[in-house]
Amino acid sequence: MIENHIFKALADPTRRTIFEKLATAPRMNASTLRTGMEISQPAMSQHLAVLRQAKLIREDRQGRFVYYEVDPEGFGVIAQWVTKYRTYWPERIDALKATLKDMDQ
Amino acid sequence: MIENHIFKALADPTRRTIFEKLATAPRMNASTLRTGMEISQPAMSQHLAVLRQAKLIREDRQGRFVYYEVDPEGFGVIAQWVTKYRTYWPERIDALKATLKDMDQ
DNA sequence: CAAACACATAAGCACGTGCTTATGTGTTTG
DNA sequence: CAAACACATAAGCACGTGCTTATGTGTTTG
Numbered sequence: 064m065i066e067n068h069i070f071k072a073l074a075d076p077t078r079r080t081i082f083e084k085l086a087t088a089p090r091m092n093a094s095t096l097r098t099g100m101e102i103s104q105p106a107m108s109q110h111l112a113v114l115r116q117a118k119l120i121r122e123d124r125q126g127r128f129v130y131y132e133v134d135p136e137g138f139g140v141i142a143q144w145v146t147k148y149r150t151y152w153p154e155r156i157d158a159l160k161a162t163l164k165d166m167d168q
Numbered sequence: 169m170i171e172n173h174i175f176k177a178l179a180d181p182t183r184r185t186i187f188e189k190l191a192t193a194p195r196m197n198a199s200t201l202r203t204g205m206e207i208s209q210p211a212m213s214q215h216l217a218v219l220r221q222a223k224l225i226r227e228d229r230q231g232r233f234v235y236y237e238v239d240p241e242g243f244g245v246i247a248q249w250v251t252k253y254r255t256y257w258p259e260r261i262d263a264l265k266a267t268l269k270d271m272d273q
Numbered sequence: 274c275a276a277a278c279a280c281a282t283a284a285g286c287a288c289g290t291g292c293t294t295a296t297g298t299g300t301t302t303g
Numbered sequence: 304c305a306a307a308c309a310c311a312t313a314a315g316c317a318c319g320t321g322c323t324t325a326t327g328t329g330t331t332t333g
Contacts, residue, residue: 067181074179075291076172086253093310106292108311127300127309138253145250148191148243180321198280211322213281232279232330275333282327290319297312303305 065118066144069137072117077102078110082133085120090132170223171249174242177222182207183215187238190225195237 072078077100084096097107111131114120118137123130177183182205189201202212216236219225223242228235 070175070179070184071290074175077291079175083253086256094308103293104310105294105312108309109291112311129310133253133256138250141246142250142254145243145247148188148238149247151191151238176320182321199278208323209280210282210324213279214321217281234280276331277333278329278331280328280330283325284323286321286323288320288322291317293314293316295313298310299308300310301306301308303307 065137066140068117069119069140072113072119072137073141075110075113077106078114081107081110082114082119085131085133090123090130092128092130096131170242171245173222174224174245177218177224177242178246180215180218182211183219186212186215187219187224190236190238195228195235197233197235201236 073082080100081096085091093104093107093111096111097104100107102110111120111122114137115122115131118134118140120131120137121134123132178187185205186201190196198209198212198216201216202209205212207215216225216227219242220227220236223239223245225236225242226239228237
């Protein structure tokens with residue numbers, strides 16, 4: 064059940080931060096990801112392993128560096144999950160999303 | 169941080185099943201939700217409390233029954249979260265979602 | 274109004290999770 | 304090639320989580 068891995072991976076706020084970094088910036092290696100994050104090297108390594116197993120990120124080994132980037136496969140499962148339920152009450156959700164968007168600004 | 173409550177609430181497979189029931193069927197009370205679910209009454213009550221605190225469901229007390237239904241507020245946060253990242257690689261995600269949809273059938 | 278009912282809550286327990294320190298593995302540098 | 308580097312992994316620990324049994328609270332039924 065990979066869906067369960069994905070939801071569990073995203074349940075941790077540190078991992079969501081890492082995912083957000085990789086989603087909004089070019090590929091980074093583990094050390095670069097740590098900058099400005101108050102997290103030890105082993106902790107980062109463990110979080111990256113969880114995200115990798117959930118297919119939310121994927122690695123690209125280059126010598127002694129390991130570069131990470133978002134893996135659309137895992138994210139697609141969440142996107143699909145949202146789409147599945149959105150169809151049940153599209154108007155209510157879209158109205159709410161507009162409200163949330165306004166709040167951001 | 170309500171976003172964290174929501175992701176943590178959805179990280180449990182039993183709670184996702186409950187949410188799915190409420191999303192795809194009319195409002196139900198706690199006992200009706202239990203039918204066909206091999207879950208004790210206290211366990212169900214505790215799961216419903218977590219979902220309620222995450223604003224994924226809301227309650228409507230009617231005498232000694234408590235009816236539950238999906239609360240668009242919590243779901244909207246997830247939908248918004250997905251939308252936020254989808255914008256970074258729309259073509260890749262949409263292609264993948266089409267693939268996943270095919271796999272369902 | 275006493276019993277049954279629908280649900281909530283408390284306490285205890287087994288197991289999961291995220292961190293730490295220590296150390297291992299493979300690669301590059303000087 | 305020895306040291307430095309980038310990262311992974313192991314073991315241990317504190318704390319979180321989801322269940323159980325027991326019991327509490329409010330409502331309805333006969």
